[in-house]
Amino acid sequence: AQSVAQPEDQVNVAEGNPLTVKCTYSVSGNPYLFWYVQYPNRGLQFLLKYITGDNLVKGSYGFEAEFNKSQTSFHLKKPSALVSDSALYFCAVRDLNSGYALNFGKGTSLLVTP
Amino acid sequence: DTGVSQDPRHKITKRGQNVTFRCDPISEHNRLYWYRQTLGQGPEFLTYFQNEAQLEKSRLLSDRFSAERPKGSFSTLEIQRTEQGDSAMYLCASSLESFAEAFFGQGTRLTVV
Numbered sequence: 191a192q193s194v195a196q197p198e199d200q201v202n203v204a205e206g207n208p209l210t211v212k213c214t215y216s217v218s219g220n221p222y223l224f225w226y227v228q229y230p231n232r233g234l235q236f237l238l239k240y241i242t243g244d245n246l247v248k249g250s251y252g253f254e255a256e257f258n259k260s261q262t263s264f265h266l267k268k269p270s271a272l273v274s275d276s277a278l279y280f281c282a283v284r285d286l287n288s289g290y291a292l293n294f295g296k297g298t299s300l301l302v303t304p
Numbered sequence: 305d306t307g308v309s310q311d312p313r314h315k316i317t318k319r320g321q322n323v324t325f326r327c328d329p330i331s332e333h334n335r336l337y338w339y340r341q342t343l344g345q346g347p348e349f350l351t352y353f354q355n356e357a358q359l360e361k362s363r364l365l366s367d368r369f370s371a372e373r374p375k376g377s378f379s380t381l382e383i384q385r386t387e388q389g390d391s392a393m394y395l396c397a398s399s400l401e402s403f404a405e406a407f408f409g410q411g412t413r414l415t416v417v
Contacts, residue, residue: 194346222403224405226408232410233308233395233408233409233410233411234347234395234397234408235408236405236406236407239405241403280346280347282346284402284403286402289352289360290335290337290352290354290359290360290402291337291349291352291360291362292337292349292397292406293349294339294346294347294348295346296344296345296346297344297345297346
C-alpha cells in the first residue's frame with residue numbers, strides 16, 4: 191500500500207521569508223514523488239517531481255523539494271515567498287509495485303501575507 | 305494542444321438521474337486517469353486507462369460508476385442513479401509515461417440535489 195501525509199492543514203508565512211510545506215510518504219517500493227498546486231477555481235498544476243537522481247529537485251515558480259529516503263520525506267521549499275504563492279499544495283506519490291494510481295495527500299493551504 | 309479538457313464544467317442533477325462526463329486528454333498521452341475531489345480533501349483515484357484498456361479501478365468506484373475509453377483517445381465517466389454523496393469535483397488527467405507527471409483538466413463539478 192502507498193500513502194502520503196501532509197501534517198499541516200495550513201502554513202502561514204510572511205512575504206520574503208522562506209517557506210516549507212511538509213510531506214511524508216509510505217511505499218513498498220521506490221517512490222515517484224510529485225508536488226501540485228491548486229489555485230481557486232483552477233485545476234491542479236504540476237510543480238515538480240522526483241523520480242531518481244539528485245535529492246534536490248527544482249521546479250516551476252522557484253519552488254524546490256528535497257527527497258530524504260531515510261526520513262521518507264519530500265518537503266516543498268521556496269527561499270523567498272510571494273503573496274501570489276498563496277494556494278493549496280498537494281503532495282502525491284506513485285509506487286509501481288502498488289499499481290498505477292497517483293495517491294494524493296489532503297493538501298496544505300499556504301497563506302503568504304504582505 | 306491546450307491541455308486536458310473536460311465537459312461539462314458544471315452539472316446539476318436530481319438524485320436518481322444518470323450523468324455522463326467527457327474528458328479529452330492531451331493528444332499524445334496514452335495514459336488517462338479519473339479522480340474525485342471533495343472540499344478539503346486531496347484528489348481520490350477512481351480509475352486508470354492505458355490506451356483503451358482499463359487497467360485499474362479503485363474500490364471507491366461502486367458499480368454505479370463506469371468509465372470507458374473506446375478508441376484510446378477521449379474518455380467518459382458515467383454515474384448511474386446518482387446520490388447526494390456523489391456531489392464532488394470529478395477530475396481527469398493524462399500522462400505520457402508511468403513516471404511522468406499527470407496533467408489535469410479543470411474538472412466537472414457535480415451537484416446532486
